[in-house]
Amino acid sequence: MKNIFYNLGYFLREVKTVIRLNALSNLFSFLSTTLIFFILAMVISGWWISGKVVEAIQGEAEISVYYEDGIGNSGAMELLDKIKSMKGVREARVVDESEAYMRMEEILGKDALVLEYFDENPFSSFIEINIHIEEMSSLLDKLSTIPGIEHVRDNREILEKLQDISNALSIIGYLVVAAVGITTLVIISHIIRMGINDNKEQINTLRLMGAPEVFIGFPFLLEGLALTLGGGILASVLGAVTLKYAYAQMAGPLPFIPLPPIGVLVSNLFLVIVSLSIILGMAGSFFGLASARKK
Amino acid sequence: MVEAKGVFLKYPDGTIALKDINLQVIPGDIIYITGPSGSGKTSLLKLLMGVEYPTEGNISVLGQPIAKGQESGIRRLRTALGPVFQEFRLIKGRTALENVMLGMRFLNVPKGQLKDIAKDAIKSVGLESKELSLVENLSWGECQRIAIARAVARKPALILADEPTGNLDKDNALNILELLTSFKDKSTAVIITTHATHLIEEKRFTKHIQMNRGIIDFERLGVT
Numbered sequence: 001m002k003n004i005f006y007n008l009g010y011f012l013r014e015v016k017t018v019i020r021l022n023a024l025s026n027l028f029s030f031l032s033t034t035l036i037f038f039i040l041a042m043v044i045s046g047w048w049i050s051g052k053v054v055e056a057i058q059g060e061a062e063i064s065v066y067y068e069d070g071i072g073n074s075g076a077m078e079l080l081d082k083i084k085s086m087k088g089v090r091e092a093r094v095v096d097e098s099e100a101y102m103r104m105e106e107i108l109g110k111d112a113l114v115l116e117y118f119d120e121n122p123f124s125s126f127i128e129i130n131i132h133i134e135e136m137s138s139l140l141d142k143l144s145t146i147p148g149i150e151h152v153r154d155n156r157e158i159l160e161k162l163q164d165i166s167n168a169l170s171i172i173g174y175l176v177v178a179a180v181g182i183t184t185l186v187i188i189s190h191i192i193r194m195g196i197n198d199n200k201e202q203i204n205t206l207r208l209m210g211a212p213e214v215f216i217g218f219p220f221l222l223e224g225l226a227l228t229l230g231g232g233i234l235a236s237v238l239g240a241v242t243l244k245y246a247y248a249q250m251a252g253p254l255p256f257i258p259l260p261p262i263g264v265l266v267s268n269l270f271l272v273i274v275s276l277s278i279i280l281g282m283a284g285s286f287f288g289l290a291s292a293r294k295k
Numbered sequence: 296m297v298e299a300k301g302v303f304l305k306y307p308d309g310t311i312a313l314k315d316i317n318l319q320v321i322p323g324d325i326i327y328i329t330g331p332s333g334s335g336k337t338s339l340l341k342l343l344m345g346v347e348y349p350t351e352g353n354i355s356v357l358g359q360p361i362a363k364g365q366e367s368g369i370r371r372l373r374t375a376l377g378p379v380f381q382e383f384r385l386i387k388g389r390t391a392l393e394n395v396m397l398g399m400r401f402l403n404v405p406k407g408q409l410k411d412i413a414k415d416a417i418k419s420v421g422l423e424s425k426e427l428s429l430v431e432n433l434s435w436g437e438c439q440r441i442a443i444a445r446a447v448a449r450k451p452a453l454i455l456a457d458e459p460t461g462n463l464d465k466d467n468a469l470n471i472l473e474l475l476t477s478f479k480d481k482s483t484a485v486i487i488t489t490h491a492t493h494l495i496e497e498k499r500f501t502k503h504i505q506m507n508r509g510i511i512d513f514e515r516l517g518v519t
Contacts, residue, residue, distance in 0.1 A: 007400050021388045205384040206397075208344060209449075210373030215401045 003215055014219040015226060022198050026227065029191040033231030033277075034238070036187055040180045041239035041273050047173035048268075049259060054166045056258035058133045059090070061162065063140070064153040065127040071148045079148055080127055086142060088135025096125045133163050184280050185287070192224040192288030217289045224285030225278065232277025236270045243269070296320045296453055296484050297343060302352035304338055304509075312338035314509045316352070320453070324484040325476050325499060329492040330506035336488035337381070339506070340457050343486070344378060345369035357452055374402055377451030379475070381458045383442040385430040391417060391441045392426040398445040416448035417441070420474060436467050440474070447478045454478060454485045460494060468494055476500075 004011070019026045067079055076094055083092045095103075100123035105112040115122075131139055136159055143152055196203065199220075206216045247262050297320035304313040313335045320326060328336050341347040342354055345361050354361045359372040385394050395413040404412060417426045420440035430438060439459060446454055456475055460468035468491065476499060479485045489495070495503060500517040 003401055006406060010400060017388055201384070202386050205380075205386065207370075208346070208373065208378060208380070208384070209398055210370055210376070211401045212370065 003212065004218060007215065007218075011219050011222055015222045018195065018199060018219060018223055019226070022195065025194065025198065026223075029195070030227050030231055032187060032191065033228050034234045036180070036184050037228075037232050037235030037273055037277060038238050040177075040184060040276070041235050041269055042242065043176050043180050044272060045239065045243055045265065045269060047169075047177060048265065050169050051173065052260045053258060054162075054169055057162060058166060059130070061131050061133045061136070061155075061159050063129050063131060063136075063155065063159075064095075065129060065143060065149055066124065066151040066153070067127065067148050068150050069124070075148060076125070076127070079146070082146065083127060083129060083143070086139060088132045088139040089129055090132060091130040093128055094125060095128050097121045097123050100125065133159055133166070136160075136163070181276070181280070184276075185284055188224065188228055188280055188284030189287035191227065192220060192285045195223055196220055196288055217285075220289060221282065221285040224288065225281040228277040228281030228284065229274070232274050232281075235277075236273045239269055239273065240266045296322060296324070297354070297356050297486075299342075299349075299354040300352055302342065302349045302354050304335075304342060304347055305350040312509055313342070313349075316511060318504070318511075320484050320486065322452075322482050322484055323479060324486075324501045325479050326484070326486045326502045326504065327495045327500050328486065328488045328504045328506060329490065329495065330512070331490055333508075334506040335509040336490075336506055337457055338509070340455055340486070340488060343453075343455055344376060345372060374449075375452045377446030377449050377454040377478075379439075379442050379446045379454070379456035379459050381461065383438045385438055385441060385445075387431050388429065390427050390429055391422065391433065391437075391444075394430055394441060395445045395448050398449055402449060412448050413444075416444040419447065420444045436463060436471075439463070439471055443471070443474060452483060454483065456485070456487045458488055458490065460489050460491050465494070 065079075065083065067076060071079065080092055080094055083089060098121065101115070101121050104123065105115060108114065129139075136154075136156070140152065140154055140156070143149060203216055243266060244262060247259060250259065297318055299316050299318040302313060302316040302318075303311065305311050316335075316339065318339075328339060330336050338347065342349060342361060343356055345356070345359075345365075348361055348363055357372055357375055359365065359368045361369065385391075386397060389397070392410070392413055395416055396409055399409060399412065414423070414426060417423055420443055422437060422440050422444070425433060425437060425441075430441060433441065443456075443459070446456075454475065459471050459475060463471060472487065472489075472494060475487060476485055492505070503515050503517060505512040505514075
């Protein structure tokens with residue numbers, strides 16, 4: 001460690017020299033790293049946005065509980081309190097007959113005239129429950145045991161499909177991010193190995209003079225770090241520009257998609273990509289050095 | 296400094312590079328190892344640097360056994376050696392001064408002295424005007440001198456020079472040998488290999504070892 005601090009100036013000059021001596025090779029390495037981090041940035045953004053969309057749709061998951069007429073208003077309020085305290089319930093409220101009527105009018109639009117043929121309001125009041133979708137099954141089981149409930153409209157089929165889509169999106173997201181992450185690691189360690197190979201003669205000479213492996217490897221570690229960090233920063237900037245353009249394009253024709261705020265998305269993306277570029281750069285350098293040492 | 300007893304070196308392809316080598320080197324020695332190409336001179340130097348391990352017999356350099364499982368000790372041993380390689384092994388893209396300094400950077404030389412020691416070493420080989428030249432712009436003879444400067448700047452206990460006179464004319468070769476042996480002192484020994492046996496007739500040495508086909512043909516003592 002003492003040696004590293006002692007020679008820090010030398011190591012930095014050495015990185016500059018090594019990059020300068022293999023300028024073209026390093027330029028291509030830098031561009032490849034930028035490109036792969038840009039792809040990773042886009043995959044992560046897509047994953048986040050789809051996660052937010054699913055979250056927003058999940059937030060709309062609702063079931064309706066119809067209760068017996070005989071329980072009266074106080075009975076309905078008691079039932080509401082009981083439901084509110086159950087696990088898996090986000091929010092619950094009573095929708096009375098007149099609100100139910102108005103909602104149907106909204107749904108039917110011009111055809112709402114048909115409702116005028118009824119002498120009395122044909123709709124009964126019910127409790128509308130906004131649920132955590134992953135708790136749906138256990139919640140429905142519990143509701144079926146509560147006295148006073150006549151019927152539950154659970155939209156089970158639709159909600160289960162929604163749950164499946166959400167699970168699939170999470171798994172695909174993890175797989176894609178892991179695949180791109182591993183690819184990044186492999187490519188970076190290969191790039192570092194090529195750099196080490198270009199300097200094989202120098203490394204062997206230092207070994208013959210008794211230089212410790214840390215002394216020999218540190219400039220290459222810094223070189224790998226410089227390439228990946230530079231690539232990560234450039235990829236984040238390109239990612240931010242691309243996202244801003246994509247948001248501008250989507251805002252018009254697809255206003256109903258609940259996109260996360262662009263500022264938050266871009267700053268989170270920058271943090272993730274730059275951190276990953278540091279971690280993957282160091283890991284890639286270690287792998288590259290280890291495999292070059294074996295050789 | 297060096298103690299070798301009954302050393303054999305056999306390469307994996309079956310080639311026997313060294314047979315029954317016995318050698319002793321003490322501080323202040325100047326030893327010439329001569330012989331034609333393939334006689335085992337470079338193999339012997341590789342053993343002394345711990346690049347190869349003996350397949351039979353024992354060898355120790357500065358008290359460090361050269362054997363499998365001794366890698367970290369051998370790494371430390373190398374910091375006490377001053378190697379002058381056959382093809383110099385100077386690092387391209389760096390100046391002569393940077394090359395000499397590089398050989399010392401991991402030796403715990405006080406930071407303020409690093410440059411001065413390197414400059415003194417370059418001066419001692421007569422190339423102070425070339426210290427800021429990139430090594431690829433130096434002539435063969437100049438590279439040889441910078442390689443020697445790099446070796447001696449490390450203040451080694453044992454200088455090992457592999458064919459330092461190769462490709463040089465007689466006068467330059469004699470100058471190089473003179474330069475190398477001038478770094479010998481009471482605590483430093485110098486081992487030089489060369490195929491040019493005729494050159495050493497005019498030089499000072501404590502021991503001349505003639506090798507042929509992996510064995511020591513003859514040994515003779517000299518005076519320094």
